[in-house]
Amino acid sequence: MLVKDIMKTSVITISAFATVREAMLKMREHRVKSLVVNKNNEHDAYGLVTYNDMLRTIVAEEGDIDLVNVYDICSKPALIVSRELAVKHVARLMVTMNIQRILVTNANELVGIITMNDIISAILEMADAID
Numbered sequence: 175m176l177v178k179d180i181m182k183t184s185v186i187t188i189s190a191f192a193t194v195r196e197a198m199l200k201m202r203e204h205r206v207k208s209l210v211v212n213k214n215n216e217h218d219a220y221g222l223v224t225y226n227d228m229l230r231t232i233v234a235e236e237g238d239i240d241l242v243n244v245y246d247i248c249s250k251p252a253l254i255v256s257r258e259l260a261v262k263h264v265a266r267l268m269v270t271m272n273i274q275r276i277l278v279t280n281a282n283e284l285v286g287i288i289t290m291n292d293i294i295s296a297i298l299e300m301a302d303a304i305d
Contacts, residue, residue, distance in 0.1 A: 177264055178257035180296045181278045181286035187212050190221065190245035194228055197244050201225070208275055210284065211248045219251030220277055220284060252277050257285055265293050 188197055188209045197209055211221030227247045228239075235242055254277045255264055264276060268290055278286040 175261045175296065175300075176257065177255060177259050177261060177278055177288055178286075180261060180292045181257065181288040182292065183286045185210050185277075185284060185287050187284075188223070188244055190214055190243065190248070192244045194231055194239040194242045194244065194247065197223055198228060198239065208287075209244070210252070210277060210287070211244055211250065220254065221245070221248035221250035222252035222275060222277065223248040224275070254279050255288070256280070261288075261293060261296065264288060265290075268293070 186200065186204045186206050186209050188200055188211060190211050192200075201207065201209060208222055208224040211223055213220055221244075223244050227249070231242055231247045232239060253267070253271070253273060255267070257278050257280050268274065268276065274290045276288050277284060278288055
């Protein structure tokens with residue numbers, strides 16, 4: 175099974191210069207737990223911001239979510255894999271690096287995201303098909 179078989183193709187992105195408040199509203203609107211932070215230029219890398227990043231920022235900044243940009247708190251560069259990579263390698267990478275999400279590219283363009291939940295769901299579906 176390849177990454178392209180189970181990845182989510184609907185990736186929600188946000189500008190690096192958006193505030194934490196804007197990011198939180200966008201996450202709530204789209205019902206997602208992370209956002210991909212857009213590149214600032216073609217030579218830049220994608221970033222990833224999660225609820226955990228935001229919560230740490232809110233605590234550190236004592237609740238002032240309008241003064242901090244997403245760029246300041248995101249993980250950048252975000253870990254990226256090819257959509258042609260075997261899922262077992264991605265799962266091993268996630269476990270080894272203790273991460274929940276990895277961006278997926280094709281020809282250096284963002285095409286999706288794969289999460290630990292996507293992998294677990296695929297494993298359960300395969301197990302159910304065997305039974």
